[in-house]
Amino acid sequence: MKRSFTESYSFPASITASLTNGTLTVSKSGTELTRLLTRPRIAVALKGNELTFTASKASKIQLKEMRSLLAHVKNLVRGLENKFVYQLEACNVHFPMTLKVDGSKLVINNFLGEKTPRFARIEKNVLVEVKGPKVTVSSADIEAAGRTVSLIERATHVRNRDRRVFQDGIFLVERPGRVL
Secondary structure, eight states, X not given: OOOOEEEEEEOOTTOEEEEETTEEEXXXXXXXXXXXOXXXXXXXXXXXXXXXXXXXXXXXXHHHHHHHHHHHHHHHHHXXXXXXXXXXXXXXXXXXXXEEEETTEEEEXXXXXXXXXXXXXXXXXXXXXXXXXXXXXXXXXHXXXXXXXXXXXXXXXXXXXXXXXXXXXXXXXXXXXXXX
């Protein structure tokens, strides 16, 4: 006997949503986010302001995939209502590093006394602000903001040195919903 399972989500009235070829586009007051919602054996439909996921066979894997897709949709809506904000802090023990935003990249000068600057790419639609040692990353797209934070941390990764001595870097200190 085959069982089917359905999960649905109703968008708030202030958000407009459209679904074309499995790609969900949500927008609110000029901000637009897209997400691909295709999974095998899971049908996605949008009627009015209600998004419906239907699994042909309600196996555990399909239920998990449906709930993951639903969580992605909720993150899109949360991002349209409030931006996701990450806080990073530059820590330097040996040499004072300087940070500045130059277009779509973060320039890190004098890291561990290096003469050549290091760069971290800033994703599209992500705002990075530098105030002294504090770096603020904010975006309506949680994944783009998270990728940018990861790229900034990775740009100051210390290689071939003792991490107990060389503790310099840019580190995540606060993320949406949680202080680390």
